[in-house]
Amino acid sequence: GAGVSQSPSNKVTEKGKDVELRCDPISGHTALYWYRQSLGQGLEFLIYFQGNSAPDKSGLPSDRFSAERTGGSVSTLTIQRTQQEDSAVYLCASSRTSGGQETQYFGPGTRLLVL
Amino acid sequence: AQSVTQLGSHVSVSEGALVLLRCNYSSSVPPYLFWYVQYPNQGLQLLLKYTSAATLVKGINGFEAEFKKSETSFHLTKPSAHMSDAAEYFCAVSESGGADGLTFGKGTHLIIQP
Numbered sequence: 001g002a003g004v005s006q007s008p009s010n011k012v013t014e015k016g017k018d019v020e021l022r023c024d025p026i027s028g029h030t031a032l033y034w035y036r037q038s039l040g041q042g043l044e045f046l047i048y049f050q051g052n053s054a055p056d057k058s059g060l061p062s063d064r065f066s067a068e069r070t071g072g073s074v075s076t077l078t079i080q081r082t083q084q085e086d087s088a089v090y091l092c093a094s095s096r097t098s099g100g101q102e103t104q105y106f107g108p109g110t111r112l113l114v115l
Numbered sequence: 116a117q118s119v120t121q122l123g124s125h126v127s128v129s130e131g132a133l134v135l136l137r138c139n140y141s142s143s144v145p146p147y148l149f150w151y152v153q154y155p156n157q158g159l160q161l162l163l164k165y166t167s168a169a170t171l172v173k174g175i176n177g178f179e180a181e182f183k184k185s186e187t188s189f190h191l192t193k194p195s196a197h198m199s200d201a202a203e204y205f206c207a208v209s210e211s212g213g214a215d216g217l218t219f220g221k222g223t224h225l226i227i228q229p
Contacts, residue, residue, distance in 0.1 A: 004158070033216050043205065045216030059216070091158060100209040101147045101166040104217060106158035 002026070004107035006092050012113045013082055021077045021110045025094030032075050033095075033104060034067060038088035049075060050098045082114045117142045117208045121220035129228045134193040136223050138180075138206030141187065148189040149207040149217065150180055159205065165189060176200070201227045 005024045013019050025032050034046040046059050049069040060066070064083075069075040079086055089111050093104035122137040140146055147166050151159040163174025170182045180191045189206060203224050207217040 035216070042221045043217075043219035045218070048216055093159075101164070103149075103161050103164060106151075106160070108156075108158045 004092055004094050004105055006090075006107040006110050008110060009108065010111045010113075012115065014115055015084060016081055018078065018080045019082055019112065021079075021090050021112070023075045023077070023092030023094075023107060025073065025075070025092070026105055027073075029094035029096055029105075030072065031095045031098040031102065031104075032069060033093040034075070034077050035091040035093065036061075036088045037091055037109070041088075043091075046077070048098070079112075082112075084114050087112055087114045117146065117210050117218045119206050119208050119218055119220035121204075121206050121223050123223055124221065125224045125226060127226040127228060128196045130198055131195050134178075134191070134196045134200065134225065136191040136204050136206075136225065138189045138191065138220060139187055140189060140206070140208045142208055142210055144210050147209045148180075148182060149209070150174065150178070150189075150191050151205045151207060151219075153203045153205065153222075155202075162191070162204075196225075196227050198227050198229065201225055 007022045032049040036044045047067050051072050052069050064080045067077045089109040091109045093106045095102040095104045118141045120139045149164045150162040152162050153159050162178050163172045165172050165182045173179045178193045182189050203222050205222045206220040209217050
């Protein structure tokens, strides 16, 4: 079956612009996660959705970051007024449920470059 | 709070030699432990996971890992390295029902010498 898909695969933007990253999870997976992978910070957990709700948004790096999930499926991560330090690979993962033992399946990521 | 330490940002082995990638964790509750592999410009792929069943876990591509509670370790091994094993390997820990996501180590880049 289809895995987790993300779009765009690459995004180059100018500092100060807004960007929107999309994640399409595996069909039937109720849990969805966003991570950021950068050279300096490694892999950081950003936010998690169970269904359409995100119980804890404290992992988002700043108030310029927001995420939503509608219909229990597709999720978008929005970064407003992008800064150069936002340059990173943004990875999305989904799992069948939100249990800690559940395997998270990762998408190929969106590589964001802020000039 | 949970944390993961991977010793060695780069590990180099000869083709056919034993692969040993080290992972130590810190967790306030019995953890769930994972090893993921990342090939260049790709997402992460699960190699294996420990979920409190057998302490010796076998995964894909001939890899296995042993959970040792007394040493708080979950080292990844493979008896004989293959050129295709060259990649970045990440150890991760999860405690809760998913709300905190996975906590990853910094990763180990595995280099295979011909």
